[in-house]
Amino acid sequence: MTAPSIEREAGRFADALVARLDALAAAGRRLSVWWRDDDAVAATPALDRLLAVASAHRVPIALAVIPAPAEPSLARRLADAPEALVLQHGFAHANHQPAGSRAAEVGDARPIEVVLAELADGRRRLEDLVGDRLLPVLTPPWNRIAPAVAARRGEAGLPGLSTFAERRAAPLRLDTHLDPIAWKTTRGFRGFERMLALLDEEIAARAPLADPAPIGLLTHHLVHDDSVWAFAEAFVASTAAHPAADWPALDAAFGLAGHAA
Numbered sequence: 001m002t003a004p005s006i007e008r009e010a011g012r013f014a015d016a017l018v019a020r021l022d023a024l025a026a027a028g029r030r031l032s033v034w035w036r037d038d039d040a041v042a043a044t045p046a047l048d049r050l051l052a053v054a055s056a057h058r059v060p061i062a063l064a065v066i067p068a069p070a071e072p073s074l075a076r077r078l079a080d081a082p083e084a085l086v087l088q089h090g091f092a093h094a095n096h097q098p099a100g101s102r103a104a105e106v107g108d109a110r111p112i113e114v115v116l117a118e119l120a121d122g123r124r125r126l127e128d129l130v131g132d133r134l135l136p137v138l139t140p141p142w143n144r145i146a147p148a149v150a151a152r153r154g155e156a157g158l159p160g161l162s163t164f165a166e167r168r169a170a171p172l173r174l175d176t177h178l179d180p181i182a183w184k185t186t187r188g189f190r191g192f193e194r195m196l197a198l199l200d201e202e203i204a205a206r207a208p209l210a211d212p213a214p215i216g217l218l219t220h221h222l223v224h225d226d227s228v229w230a231f232a233e234a235f236v237a238s239t240a241a242h243p244a245a246d247w248p249a250l251d252a253a254f255g256l257a258g259h260a261a
Helices: 003-026 045-057 072-078 112-133 147-156 192-206 226-241
Strands: 031-040 061-065 084-088 134-138 215-219
Touching (some): 003 192, 112 147, 192 226, 215 226
Parallel strands (some): 031 215
8 A cells, every 4th residue: 555545544534534533422321442562672763653653642552661681771662651660571471381372471371479479570670760750550462461479469569450352341450452464374464444444343342331341552663564553643643632522541541540651
């Protein structure tokens, strides 16, 4: 897809999103959204672009940082990015599951005490790196976590949790729902029509819920192509500017107010 065609498709997506927000407003409803981006470890041009979008539209962004390879350049870059807070993305983003199993770093293949000790080490590393920009939230690599680890994550100093797909509000948990990358096939953009359909599903699923969770946008800045960037920018710009869309503060959304800058 050429740059002009991407721009046209992104514009049509933005118009459709605004129309849906208008309809929600007319029905007396609001849409709460948030943004998580995974796999940050260092300052890069892609990270600059990501943070520029958040800054331009004054929306908070949660960076899920991998502790083991995280570099000082990341901390220096975040010093000029007040919109960003850091979540803990496992420890090294390493798969420890047996061959033939779905990948997971904090799964059930290792003793839980080993997993918790590793997570605690990762938390200390991030505290040393970014200080109070760290929000004590575990974001499991591949969005997979063993139930026992989830139940005991607080022992590693990580009371919060963020994975994928939970639609009901839950204490200390905030999930993502809209991933624009087709990981199982092309590893490229899933398409504007497909993303609009997924958004419609998320909006409809929340209608009967008394306490719905915010819809979470999930991005991976290091692997974006032009279409993914265009989608993310259109989504953020449209929701940030619309009176029927809310962008809650991240610490409050996780129920961790006071735990970060």
